[in-house]
Amino acid sequence: xxxxxxxxxxxxxxxxxxxxxxxxxxxxxxxxxxxxxxxxxxxxxxxxxxxxxxxxxxxxxxxxxxxxxxxxxxxxxxxxxxxxxxxxxxxxxxxxxxxxxxxxxxxxxxxxxxxxxxxxxxxxxxxxxxxxxxxxxxxxxxxxxxxxxxxxxxxxxxxxxxxxxxxxxxxxxxx
Amino acid sequence: xxxxxxxxxxxxxxxxxxxxxxxxxxxxxxxxxxxxxxxxxxxxxxxxxxxxxxxxxxxxxxxxxxxxxxxxxxxxxxxxxxxxxxxxxxxxxxxxxxxxxxxxxxxxxxxxxxxxxxxxxxxxxxxxxxxxxxxxxxxxxxxxxxxxxxxxxxxxxxxxxxxxxxxxxxxxxxxxxxxxxxxxxxxxxxxxxxxxxxxxxxxxxxxxxxxxxxxxxxxxxxxxxxxxxxxxxxxxxxxxxxxxxxxxxxxxxxxxxxxxxxxxxxxxxxxxxxxxxxxxxxxxxxxxxxxxxxxxxxxxxxxxxxxxxxxxxxxxxxxxxxxxxxxxxxxxxxxxxxxxxxxxxxxxxxxxxxxxxxxxxxxxxxxxxxxxxxxxxxxxxxxxxxxxxxxxxxxxxxxxxxxxxxxxxxxxxxxxxxxxxxxxxxxxxxxxxx
Numbered sequence: 001x002x003x004x005x006x007x008x009x010x011x012x013x014x015x016x017x018x019x020x021x022x023x024x025x026x027x028x029x030x031x032x033x034x035x036x037x038x039x040x041x042x043x044x045x046x047x048x049x050x051x052x053x054x055x056x057x058x059x060x061x062x063x064x065x066x067x068x069x070x071x072x073x074x075x076x077x078x079x080x081x082x083x084x085x086x087x088x089x090x091x092x093x094x095x096x097x098x099x100x101x102x103x104x105x106x107x108x109x110x111x112x113x114x115x116x117x118x119x120x121x122x123x124x125x126x127x128x129x130x131x132x133x134x135x136x137x138x139x140x141x142x143x144x145x146x147x148x149x150x151x152x153x154x155x156x157x158x159x160x161x162x163x164x165x166x167x168x169x170x171x172x173x174x175x
Numbered sequence: 176x177x178x179x180x181x182x183x184x185x186x187x188x189x190x191x192x193x194x195x196x197x198x199x200x201x202x203x204x205x206x207x208x209x210x211x212x213x214x215x216x217x218x219x220x221x222x223x224x225x226x227x228x229x230x231x232x233x234x235x236x237x238x239x240x241x242x243x244x245x246x247x248x249x250x251x252x253x254x255x256x257x258x259x260x261x262x263x264x265x266x267x268x269x270x271x272x273x274x275x276x277x278x279x280x281x282x283x284x285x286x287x288x289x290x291x292x293x294x295x296x297x298x299x300x301x302x303x304x305x306x307x308x309x310x311x312x313x314x315x316x317x318x319x320x321x322x323x324x325x326x327x328x329x330x331x332x333x334x335x336x337x338x339x340x341x342x343x344x345x346x347x348x349x350x351x352x353x354x355x356x357x358x359x360x361x362x363x364x365x366x367x368x369x370x371x372x373x374x375x376x377x378x379x380x381x382x383x384x385x386x387x388x389x390x391x392x393x394x395x396x397x398x399x400x401x402x403x404x405x406x407x408x409x410x411x412x413x414x415x416x417x418x419x420x421x422x423x424x425x426x427x428x429x430x431x432x433x434x435x436x437x438x439x440x441x442x443x444x445x446x447x448x449x450x451x452x453x454x455x456x457x458x459x460x461x462x463x464x465x466x467x468x469x470x471x472x473x474x475x476x477x478x479x480x481x482x483x484x485x486x487x488x489x490x491x492x493x494x495x496x497x498x499x500x501x502x503x504x505x506x507x508x509x510x511x512x513x514x515x516x517x518x519x520x521x522x523x524x525x526x527x528x529x530x531x532x533x534x535x536x537x538x539x540x541x542x543x544x545x546x547x548x549x550x551x552x553x554x555x556x557x558x559x560x561x562x563x564x565x566x567x568x569x570x571x572x573x574x575x576x577x578x579x580x581x582x583x584x585x586x587x588x589x590x591x592x593x594x595x596x597x598x599x600x601x602x603x604x605x606x607x608x609x
Contacts, residue, residue: 058524086489097483 003150003174005031006157007134008166010143013039019145019164020045028157031146034138053122057115064110068103134172177451177593179585187585190578197571201256204568212249213242250323251562257322258558259568261313263576265410266434266550268306269427271580273435275300275366276399282369282392288462290604291454294593295443297370299435301587302580307359309576314355314410318348324558327416338417346413354409358402365395373595380597403428411550414557418496420485426477427553433470433515434546436463437539442584444532451593457530458609464529464538468519471542474549475516500552503561507552514545547573 010016016039023030030046073092076099081089088094120126138144145166149157158169206212278296281289317324326332326339327346333339339346372388375381404424412423420426440463446452485493500508522538523529555563595601 054526097479097486100479100483 004148004154005172005174006147006149006154006161007168007170007172008145008147008161009135009137009168010145010165011141011167012165013042013143015165016143016145017041017045019161019166022160022164023145023147023157026160028147028153028160031148033146034134034144036139036141036143039143053115053119056118057111060114060118061107061111063114064107065103067110068099068106072099072102177446177589179589180449183581183585187578187582190574190581192578194571194573194575194578197567198256198260198575201259201568201571205256206249206252209242209246209249212245212252216245216248248562251559254323254558255562255564256568256572257313257317257324258555260572260575261324261558262550262554262569263547263573264306264309264313265554266547267576267580268302268310269431270434270438271299271302271306271584272362272399273431274439275303275362276396277432277435277439279365279369279392279395279399282388283396285389285600287600287603288459288607290598290601291452291594291607292439292443292459292463293373293595293598294588294591295446295452296439297373297591298588299438299442299584300366300370302583303363303366305579305583306576307363309579310410311355311359315352318352325413325416326557327413342416346416351409354405358406361398361402362395365391365398369395373598374591376598377592377596380599385599400428403431411553414554415496416557418493420481420493420496422477422481426474426481429470429474429477430515430546430549433467433474434543436466436470437542439463440467440535441539441543444536446588446593448532454594454605456607457532458607460532460535461526461529461609462607464523464535467535467538467542468523468529471515471519471523474546475512475520478512478516499556499560504552504556504563507548511545511549511552514541515549518545 008019010019013035016033016035020030020033020042024045024047033042033046035042069092076095077089077092083089087098092099133139134146135142135144145161147157147161149171154171158171161169206215274296278293278300280286281293281296316322318328320328323329327342328348333343369388369391372384372391376384376388407424407427411427412419440460443452443455443463444460447455482497485497518541519538522534522541528534551563551565551569598604
């Protein structure tokens with residue numbers, strides 16, 4: 001970890017994107033960007049890898065499908081195969097159409113909820129979590145870029161930020 | 176400007192010729208009298224039973240029943256080439272109708288991504304006229320008793336059938352043909368008007384024309400949803416005259432829409448591959464592929480809803496429809512579910528795959544084959560029953576109609592620039608990026 005950060009405030013997302021590109025061209029590493037709303041193309045400009053949340057969701061869906069299939073096969077076919085209204089309970093396949101609504105809902109339930117929980121875990125979100133907000137204005141109308149610096153390049157980076165429209169630049173000690 | 180390559184012309188003509196020969200063979204091959212069928216049955220029996228004396232006597236004992244059986248089989252075999260041509264004629268005509276519906280939806284929804292694809296959709300919609308004529312001629316020939324596709328058209332059957340007698344107010348040949356004429360002329364007139372306005376817009380943008388097309392598209396969509404529902408009762412459900420289902424129209428609609436979007440995607444990828452359509456990028460393909468996947472899941476939802484409700488309650492008058500299909504068409508019946516839902520869903524669920532041309536083509540072919548089989552399973556059980564077969568006649572009928580389709584569509588595509596010159600959302604569409 002760098003010992004010091006530069007906090008640059010921007011007032012507009014277009015200017016922010018331009019500054020991100022300029023810094024990346026000069027190979028300076030951007031630590032974090034705080035925005036009040038999603039800025040389209042910011043992840044691409046910062047070179048962040050794509051999310052794999054969709055893949056986890058697909059796998060969770062398969063788990064849900066397996067759970068519902070196993071559950072109904074055990075309850076309705078193996079454990080106590082009753083004749084209920086003449087429905088064939090001899091094998092799972094014979095009575096499957098009746099199980100499909102539950103199989104579908106369980107797939108969706110697992111895929112959705114486990115994916116959301118994964119999202120919370122990966123982004124470290126929970127109730128009573130202490131907010132990590134470097135500047136309260138970033139939740140309202142200001143954009144903040146955090147760049148790690150050292151004694152050698154602090155001046156150069158500050159100049160790049162200044163040239164690309166940062167309205168405030170602050171040097172912060174890393175606590 | 177696109178010009179139809181001579182290769183493609185030759186290819187479509189070859190399809191037409193091969194298809195026509197196969198279809199004619201199918202008609203010649205069909206037995207011409209009940210006697211032929213009896214002889215055929217005898218030959219089969221001899222092959223199956225050999226010289227067993229005991230069996231011989233049982234065959235003689237069932238002679239009276241055998242007559243009825245032979246006559247039943249005779250009608251089925253006679254219907255075979257008719258049904259073989261009716262399935263692709265209807266299916267591909269409805270694809271072009273579905274493409275036009277999708278086009279009207281884009282107009283009415285003021286979609287910003289699709290104007291660069293408008294000319295492709297207009298080109299495919301041009302098959303409405305020849306396709307409509309083919310289907311209408313087949314319907315007229317049915318009413319002239321040249322075949323037994325629709326049993327309610329046979330006065331002898333109706334005379335002995337109280338259920339059909341109760342439906343006579345709706346199911347009678349003059350009204351049937353008038354209805355068909357109303358649907359088809361409505362669809363064709365709307366398509367001609369909207370496409371004419373789109374061509375006029377090429378001369379210069381005019382808000383009046385844009386608004387007119389918006390209104391026409393909205394009116395067409397209302398007209399379409401009513402006529403589509405009735406069309407599915409008339410042309411498909413009335414084959415199984417004793418059976419009815421309320422969501423049938425939607426089910427057919429889902430099949431039409433998914434095949435239509437797939438056709439748009441395939442033609443677009445073909446034209447893009449030939450170097451036309453400079454403004455189409457993989458985001459457009461991605462959107463089409465999303466529609467393909469969405470509509471194929473919608474199809475499966477309706478397929479299953481219809482099946483589950485009838486299977487669950489198991490009321491004899493409804494369930495014979497599925498009993499017959501499960502008995503005689505098990506592979507095709509469940510095969511459609513795999514081809515139309517399972518494979519497209521798994522292939523197209525990946526966002527990156529939806530941008531890869533060959534994967535979209537692969538999924539598209541699966542969807543088109545699956546939906547052809549879907550129509551096959553809708554129409555065949557009521558017309559040829561257990562005598563179905565996908566042989567020369569069936570395949571050649573598909574070739575014949577696709578040949579006509581390809582020739583019409585690509586020569587229509589050559590008649591106007593492949594990208595519209597003016598549309599309220601053209602610029603947005605050219606820069607469309609997902």
